[in-house]
């Protein structure tokens with residue numbers, strides 16, 4: 678079983694428990710009471726490099742990263758630094774995140790929020806909308822066959838922006854065929870968990886000009902951000918370097934001007 682399969686299996690078990698407490702029709706009713714999601718695309722398309730700053734406590738590759746007792750305070754620092762969006766990891770078993778984190782961050786900032794999770798069902802999209810997310814991650818490797826198209830269509834119907842994540846050439850072709858407007862190239866190999874910093878530069882030329890391109894994972898500071906900007910990134914998505922550094926607002930600000 679690959680790391681991704683293992684994570685998704687755990688996600689499905691946790692989901693079954695939540696779904697038994699709040700069935701999908703009820704969750705949809707609750708989601709329909711929430712304000713319309715924000716549109717992050719104008720900020721991503723603005724001149725200069727945008728930053729999606731991540732709230733990330735732990736990871737399968739590095740284990741414990743940071744305590745983050747108050748995710749709202751961290752998100753407020755990210756917003757003060759000018760993050761174009763904030764990513765909140767909501768997967769519980771491997772990343773020690775939760776929907777409660779997402780709700781807490783939603784209550785604290787107006788910045789567009791990404792629900793960062795391993796989305797494989799409609800239920801998770803409705804949960805994201807109900808918890809106040811504006812964007813959701815769709816990992817191409819986790820969505821075989823028609824599932825990518827189906828979940829993308831549901832996300833659009835809910836008013837959510839999708840960040841479609843790819844790791845190789847074949848996944849990039851699937852994202853292009855989908856007509857994705859926001860594509861993340863993740864440099865972390867989901868089988869080995871190794872980061873290959875050349876991944877964005879290799880895959881970005883396969884994306885159409887109008888696609889907003891996000892470089893994800895392994896970005897340790899302004900030099901990496903500048904390198905990806907030179908390779909055509911519009912946005913960098915950064916977790917570990919921000920949660921482990923001492924001054925997240927300044928770090929986001931510096932990456933924006935990279």
Ligand SMILES: O=C(O)c1ccccc1NCC(=O)[C@H](O)[C@H](O)COP(=O)(O)O
Nearest residue numbers: 736737738739893894895896915916917
């Ligand atoms: O971070 C991991 O170890 C990981 C392992 C398996 C699947 C996904 C994983 N990370 C999710 C992410 O995409 C990153 O949190 C995000 O790109 C930020 O990466 P970093 O700046 O390297 O923390």
